[in-house]
Amino acid sequence: MKKTLPPRSLLQKITYYVGNALILLSLFGLLFTFYPIIQLYLFPPQAQTFIIQTLEEPYIQIDKINALAPIIEQVDPWNEAVYQKALKNGVAHAKGSSLPGQKGTVFLFAHSSGSPWELTRYNTVFFRLSELEKGDTIIIGRQKKRYTYSVTEKKEVWPTEVSYLKELEQNQLIVQTCVPIGTSLKRLLIFASPK
Amino acid sequence: MNKKYNRTVKIQVLIASMAFALSSLFQTTNAYADEYVISDNGAGSSSEIQATNSQNTNVTQNNDAQVSNDVDVNADTGNNQANDNSGNTGISTGDVNSTTTIDNSLNTSVVSNDCCLQPDGTAAINGNGDYSQNTISITSRFGSDTSITNTATITNHIYGQANTGRNTANDNSGNVSIKTGNITVTDTIRNTANTANVHLSQNTNGDYTLSISDNDTDSENTINLSLNNQSNVSVNNTADILSEIFWDANTGNNQANDNRGNVDIQTGDIVFNTTIENNANHATVDLDCCDPQKQEEKPPTVILPPPVLPVSEPTTGGGNGGGDGKSDGKSDGKGGSVLGSTLPTTGNNWLFLALLGNIMMFFFGMFLRLRSGRFPPFALAI
Numbered sequence: 001m002k003k004t005l006p007p008r009s010l011l012q013k014i015t016y017y018v019g020n021a022l023i024l025l026s027l028f029g030l031l032f033t034f035y036p037i038i039q040l041y042l043f044p045p046q047a048q049t050f051i052i053q054t055l056e057e058p059y060i061q062i063d064k065i066n067a068l069a070p071i072i073e074q075v076d077p078w079n080e081a082v083y084q085k086a087l088k089n090g091v092a093h094a095k096g097s098s099l100p101g102q103k104g105t106v107f108l109f110a111h112s113s114g115s116p117w118e119l120t121r122y123n124t125v126f127f128r129l130s131e132l133e134k135g136d137t138i139i140i141g142r143q144k145k146r147y148t149y150s151v152t153e154k155k156e157v158w159p160t161e162v163s164y165l166k167e168l169e170q171n172q173l174i175v176q177t178c179v180p181i182g183t184s185l186k187r188l189l190i191f192a193s194p195k
Numbered sequence: 196m197n198k199k200y201n202r203t204v205k206i207q208v209l210i211a212s213m214a215f216a217l218s219s220l221f222q223t224t225n226a227y228a229d230e231y232v233i234s235d236n237g238a239g240s241s242s243e244i245q246a247t248n249s250q251n252t253n254v255t256q257n258n259d260a261q262v263s264n265d266v267d268v269n270a271d272t273g274n275n276q277a278n279d280n281s282g283n284t285g286i287s288t289g290d291v292n293s294t295t296t297i298d299n300s301l302n303t304s305v306v307s308n309d310c311c312l313q314p315d316g317t318a319a320i321n322g323n324g325d326y327s328q329n330t331i332s333i334t335s336r337f338g339s340d341t342s343i344t345n346t347a348t349i350t351n352h353i354y355g356q357a358n359t360g361r362n363t364a365n366d367n368s369g370n371v372s373i374k375t376g377n378i379t380v381t382d383t384i385r386n387t388a389n390t391a392n393v394h395l396s397q398n399t400n401g402d403y404t405l406s407i408s409d410n411d412t413d414s415e416n417t418i419n420l421s422l423n424n425q426s427n428v429s430v431n432n433t434a435d436i437l438s439e440i441f442w443d444a445n446t447g448n449n450q451a452n453d454n455r456g457n458v459d460i461q462t463g464d465i466v467f468n469t470t471i472e473n474n475a476n477h478a479t480v481d482l483d484c485c486d487p488q489k490q491e492e493k494p495p496t497v498i499l500p501p502p503v504l505p506v507s508e509p510t511t512g513g514g515n516g517g518g519d520g521k522s523d524g525k526s527d528g529k530g531g532s533v534l535g536s537t538l539p540t541t542g543n544n545w546l547f548l549a550l551l552g553n554i555m556m557f558f559f560g561m562f563l564r565l566r567s568g569r570f571p572p573f574a575l576a577i
Contacts, residue, residue, distance in 0.1 A: 012567045019563030026557035033549045077539045087541065094539075109539045113546040126541070159537040178542025182550070187538045 036114075036124045041066075058100075058142040060091050060108060060175075065128035071108065071140070073099065077165060087111055091125060097168050100140045100147040105168035109176040112188075126177035130154075130188055138173065138192050149173045149192035156186050164189060229316035231331050238324035238411065248335040254342070258302040260388075261348040268293050268355040272376055273445070276363045283369035283456065288359040290376040290463070295353055301388040302345040302432075308396055315401040318418050325411040332419040333403070339395065341428045347388035347475065351438040355380065359463055360447045370456035375446045377463040382440050388475040389432035396483045426482065434475035442467065 008016070058071040070090035076082045077094040086092045091110040098104035114123025132138075136151040152172075156179060157164065164174060173192040178184045233242045272289040320329045359376040407416045446463040 008568050015563040016567035019560045019565075019567060022556050022560030022563065024560075026553045026560060029549065029553040029556065033546065033553065080540060083539055092539070109541050111541050111543070114543050123543075157538075159540070162538055165538055176538060176541065178540065182542070182546035183544055184540045184542035187541075 037127055058093075058140065061139040061141065062129075062132070062136075063139075064136050065126075065131050067125050067128070069110065069125045071142075077107070077109070083109075087114075088123070094165060097165075100142050100173075101145065103171055105170055106140075106173045107165055107168065107176070108173070112177040112179065113182050126175070127181060129175065129177045129190060130179060132190055137195075138175065138190075140173070148195045150195050151190055151192045153191040155189045155191070157189060159184070159187055161187075229333075231316070231318045231333060232321070233323065233329045233331060234319065234321040236323045236327055236329070239326045240324065241328040242323070243328075243330040243332075245332045246334070248333075250337050252339040254306055254339070256304045256306070256342070257344045257346075258304060258389075259346045260301040262299050262301060263350040264297050264299070264352070266295055266297070266353045268295060268353070268357070270355075270357045271359075273358045273360045273362055277371075278363065278365045278367065280367045280369065283371070284364050284367045284454075285372040285374075286362045286364060287372075287374045288362065288376045288463075291357045291359055291378045292381075293355060293357060293379070294381045295355075296383045297351050297353075297385070299349050299351070299386045299388070301347045301349065302390070304343045304345060304391045304393075306341055306343070306392070307394045308339075316403045317406075318403060318420065319406040319408075320410065320416045320418065321406065321408050323410045323414055323416070325413055327410070327414045329410070329414065330417045330419070332421075334421045334423075336423040336425075338423070338425040339427070341393055341395070341426070343391045343393070343430045343478075345389040345391060345430075345432045345476075347434045347436075349386050349388060349434070349436045349438075351384050351386070353382055353384075353440045353442075355382075355440075355442040355444075357442070357444045358446075360445045360449055362449045364449075364451045364458075365453055367454045368456070369454075371451045371454045371458045373449045373451060373459070374461045375449065375463045378444045378446060378465045379468075380442055380444065380466070381468040383470045383472075384438045384440075385470075385472045386436050386438065386475065388434045388436065389477070391430045391432065391478040393428055393430070393478075393480045394483075395426055395428070395481070428480050430478040430480070432476035432478060434473075436473050436475060438471045438473075440469055440471075 058073060059069065060071055061068050071093050072086040072090050073093045074095045075086040075092040077092070077096075083092050087110060091108050093099070094107035094109065097107035100106055110126045111123045112126045112129060132151050132154065134151055134153070138149040138151065140147045140149070149172075164176075171194065173194070175190040175192070177188050179186050179188040229246070229248070231244050231246060233244060236242050270291045270293060272291060275286050275288065277284045277286055316333070316335075318331045318333060320331065323329050357378045357380065359378060362373050362375065364371045364373055403420055403422075405418050405420065407418065410416055444465045444467075446465060449460050449462070451458045451460060
């Protein structure tokens, strides 16, 4: 004997459709939010194409984590409005620190995560920076020259430890982003020395 | 297809509204000494001398100059087309270098006089009889009024268009290479307006020798001497300066469609060097004293207008296309800087919050599905 379901009330119909809509919306929201991260793994930027397009523009390339982005030079690291604007277009070079090829510390910083609605390809450029280990290679291109650095140390520090950005005498590269991913709680610093 | 464009525009404006007053403001009225004497009058006589020596010089200079400069620059090495070629195709456009200089110099006033000492004088009442009344009153006044009014209105406009891009290479069977030239723009505007230099030598009265002697008893003898020196200088400078630079520069907007080979497009740089210098409203008033021994006298009144700040519009420059846009504007002002106390913020809590919000939305949707009376298999599994 076939069992029939009792007819649904109007309220049940409404909750049925609203529930469906919320489930779909949440799935779409998750996809939208994490698409830049998915893209990092599935569709990493292609070095050859990029270098051709930005022939004389300084850039940073870390093959291990598929990071490839232009460098915006001389960005004030103490003015958030200024550097947030620069970070939409690439990796920021801290004003006051040295440039590749010069003596002293080169200080670069970029997003590990950004606002989902900021549709820029550079708001997750250092998402995988924590995967770098000692001996990994970082390449910086500037004025048709390539500067190669080897990772020597990795540190997580508090945001108030600004000495890393003020004491710039040592001949090295420091790359900074925020950790844990999706927060601005601490800073991850990658130290590298020229090869 | 490689053309180069170099353009230099230079405008110099020197307004002949310069006023020079180099002649002496004060003239010597007497080449010899003034001498006032009452002497040898009889008893009961009454004698009086009243002398007034007054000299005032007025100098007025009014300069009103208006200058307007409009410069239009148009340079184009782009807009090239290479379509439907069977072999490799290359388009390389030349650089554009544009240099524009505008120099304006308006309204210079110079007022100067030489030192001119007045002669010494003598006043004497001598040898008059009993009960005589003798009075000498001398009033000497030297002064000058200098008034300078400079008004300058300067308007400068530079409008420029430069293009090395907008090239097209379509439907070619070989490789395609498009390389556009650089655009370098150097604009300089210098405005100098309203300069007043006043040099006055303070003319003073000469020394007076006063003498009352050898008069008989009960005579009344009086000498009144009044000496005044005063110079008034008034300078009013007004400058209204407007300098505007507009540029539309393009090295990009290139097209390469439907080609069978490889396509390589390189766009040139755009570099702007802009300098606007305003030097307006300077007044120098210099007063010397002809006789160092009389420096204790009250200095003359000097009236200087409040400084008027020159007006300068900000430079507007723009570039589009694939090139680098650079602007180098010079200014004297320095903005304040604030040193931060934290390392740059390169993370964002919104990612975590968005994740949390989406998960909550998902489970709320599931909850509503369960409440609706229909239990989808995947919901039951959860």
